[in-house]
Amino acid sequence: MTEQPLNFVDLAAAASLLVINGVLSWAFRLGLERSIAIAAVRMVAQLGAVGFVLKIAFEQGSPALTTLLAAVMILMAGLEVATRQEGGAPYWATYGIGTATLFFVGIIATLYTLRAIIRAEPWFSARYVLPILGMILGNALTAVALVLNTLVQTVSRERTAIEARIALGATRFDAMSTALSGAVRTGLIPVLNSMAATGVVSLPGMMTGQILAGAEPTEAAKYQIIIMFVLSGASALAATLSAIFGVYLLTDTRHRLRLDRLRHS
């Protein structure tokens, strides 16, 4: 089995499909031409750069370079958590919570996957570390962003009920227990949905990639099963951790509700 190397003519043929978008936008006056062009150029530049950087990392095999790339990925994921907040959570606090959570979860889940499940040799090879870390971060960041958003919005809405419990002598975690579990539940919906629907509606990207690259479908399925378990575990850990951080953000050491820390929009 050999994979088919793609040449620039193939890429150009694919890019011509974008013309459909352009024609539709023009015909129906959607005014999206500019956005389509920018998004397409960004996508090409980002994926091209990623492919190039990964090629260097794989060839060099230097742990320092791998670590640097992993750190950049974690920082970018934290940034994504912060920009997805709508409930008025302060930008830098959510950036810190997102980055800290994803750092911890990303490292633990990646190490566990590589050393205990897949047993890659050598486990620190960039070829294994970076794609797996990327998948974990992508899923966990969705969970973290949802958890923080939901928690902040629920607590703002349920302010009187939560303060009533605080006034009666409840600790911050007791007073927020309902909001806390609701936020974690919301944060886990995407990963649970994708676990239930996978293989029926669509083949997951990693499995598709493996099959296109010539792997046995049953082998690809086994890998995908492992990845789904890892992703759900990592998301659950990230959701719980970020919810706990969120409670600390919304209260102080005297267990007082501190909604004054939110940006008022």
Next chain:
Amino acid sequence: MLKVEKLKVGGLPPLSFEVARGECLAVEGPSGSGKTRLLRAIADLDEAPGYVSLDGAERRELPGPAWRKLVRYLSAEPGWWAAMAGDHFARGNEEANARLLRLMTSLGLEPALLDRPVSELSTGQRTRLALIRGLMDEPRVILLDEPTGALDREAAALVAELIRFQLLAERIVVLVSHNPAEIERLAHQRLLLGATGARDAMEAAGRELQR
């Protein structure tokens, strides 16, 4: 003894006063003069520089929840975290059940109210249930924010009777009220807050304390 020293609440000048066991301090003043903020600061629900101590123990010496177990703030607009009224009370042990029934009877509430959703109760019923909820674990200081504001005359009299009973049981009461008759009947001392002349009122209250 509840002792407040140089407590800074919002834009008010620093407040100092003492309330002994079994005594009631009435806090008066126009809307927006900081009455609610003062009660919240005493219960340590908002940040406020200065000192608040109960029987010699400053609030910061205790964890926040432990302080609020002793010093109970009862909001004029109580919050409810469960759908059913009864789920806001720690029931199950005989003593708590008996106490709950006794308090409900004393405020003219049917025990069957506990099995109804909070949303179906009237404002007056909710106000009284919230008061009972706050007294169930017998706090030492009770900070009442307009406890009778939403009640009819009959229910208000029952609440006033309950407050008097709490004072007899050596509890300390700080009462915010717009009802002069109620203040007249319950208060041992008064504190007047106002947008203007607040300092004078404070000094007057301070002199009254020293007498």
